[in-house]
Amino acid sequence: ILNVEQSPQSLHVQEGDSTNFTCSFPSSNFYALHWYRWETAKSPEALFVMTLNGDEKKKGRISATLNTKEGYSYLYIKGSQPEDSATYLCASVSGYALNFGKGTSLLVTP
Amino acid sequence: KAGVTQTPRYLIKTRGQQVTLSCSPISGHRSVSWYQQTPGQGLQFLFEYFSETQRNKGNFPGRFSGRQFSNSRSEMNVSTLELGDSALYLCASSFSGSPYEQYFGPGTRLTVT
Numbered sequence: 001i002l003n004v005e006q007s008p009q010s011l012h013v014q015e016g017d018s019t020n021f022t023c024s025f026p027s028s029n030f031y032a033l034h035w036y037r038w039e040t041a042k043s044p045e046a047l048f049v050m051t052l053n054g055d056e057k058k059k060g061r062i063s064a065t066l067n068t069k070e071g072y073s074y075l076y077i078k079g080s081q082p083e084d085s086a087t088y089l090c091a092s093v094s095g096y097a098l099n100f101g102k103g104t105s106l107l108v109t110p
Numbered sequence: 111k112a113g114v115t116q117t118p119r120y121l122i123k124t125r126g127q128q129v130t131l132s133c134s135p136i137s138g139h140r141s142v143s144w145y146q147q148t149p150g151q152g153l154q155f156l157f158e159y160f161s162e163t164q165r166n167k168g169n170f171p172g173r174f175s176g177r178q179f180s181n182s183r184s185e186m187n188v189s190t191l192e193l194g195d196s197a198l199y200l201c202a203s204s205f206s207g208s209p210y211e212q213y214f215g216p217g218t219r220l221t222v223t
Contacts, residue, residue, distance in 0.1 A: 032209035043114075043200070044153075046211035089153065096166040096207045098143070102152035 004092050006101035013080050013108055020076045021104040023090035027071030032093040035064055035075055038103070039086040047075075047088075080108040112137065114203050114215035122221045128189040131218045135182050135203030142184040143212060144176060147198040156199075159184055160207055188220075196222045 005024045013019050025033060035047040048057040053068040061078045077084055087105045091098035115134045123129050135142050144156040155168040159178035178184045182203075188195055198219050202212035 034209075034211065036214075043214040043216050044202075046213070049209055049211050051209055091153075093209055096141070096143075096158040096160070097155040097168060098145075098153075098212065099155065100145075100153040102150075 004090060004099050004101040006088075006090060006104050008104060009102070010105040011107070013106070015081060015108055015110045017080050017108075018076065018078045019080055019106065020074050021088060021106075023073045023075070023101055025071050025073070025090070025092040025099075025101075027068060029094075030068045030071070030092070033066060033073050034091045034093070034098060035073070036089045036091070037086045038089060044089060077106075080106075082108045082110055084108050114201060114213050116199075116201055116215040116218050118218060119216065120219045120221075122223060123191050124223055125191055125193060127191050128187065129191060129220060131186045131199055131201075131220075133184045133186070133201035133203075133215060135184070135201075136213055139203035139205055139213070140182050141204045141207035141210075142178055142182065143202045143204075143207075144184070144186050145200045145202065146170075147200060147217075148194075148196075153200070156186065158207060165207070191222045193222050196220060 032051045036044040038044040050066040055066040066073045087103040089103045091100040117132045141160045143158040145153045158166045162178045173189045176186045198217045200217045202214045204210040204212045
């Protein structure tokens with residue numbers, strides 16, 4: 001994988017549903033993986049920075065896992081709420097640059 | 111602590127003109143990165159500065175340039191504007207660059223007519 005890829009491109013769930021998205025990144029020369037949440041009309045906000053294979057991080061109802069050997073990370077949201085509606089971006093670190101995927105757009109309806 | 115600020119927030123320019131965008135990082139942050147976001151392309155890395163030195167540059171033409179001042183404030187310049195340069199330009203600051211998390215500004219929306 002040469003680029004960072006995210007799936008699905010968009011997702012529509014009902015309030016209370018749990019959901020997850022995938023981020024695939026180049027596994028060679030891995031350094032770190034970032035997750036951001038980008039709400040409409042706001043700035044991207046950092047969720048997690050992950051560096052170690054097997055890393056699991058959690059912030060409230062949101063958690064993420066990392067597999068550097070196979071080059072993927074999962075982001076989980078438990079019990080989705082309407083305020084979770086946003087685009088979720090992952091980015092792999094290359095030198096001093098972040099290479100972003102195109103994001104997963106999540107819509108949570110009441 | 112004040113967040114990352116960007117000026118101006120909106121800008122309309124004509125093809126062929128040049129433009130300068132400004133970014134003030136969070137106090138104490140010495141790394142500033144610039145990104146371009148266009149529909150369907152996601153965030154594309156432009157360049158990163160640390161202590162007035164460009165450490166990394168993305169795959170953009172030479173019309174895109176930047177600099178960083180001793181107070182860590184950064185400017186980005188685009189010369190000879192093209193219609194395709196219409197985009198949201200975001201800057202982000204961090205303590206010393208990746209792997210530290212980056213704090214994004216609100217962006218400058220540039221429209222080239």
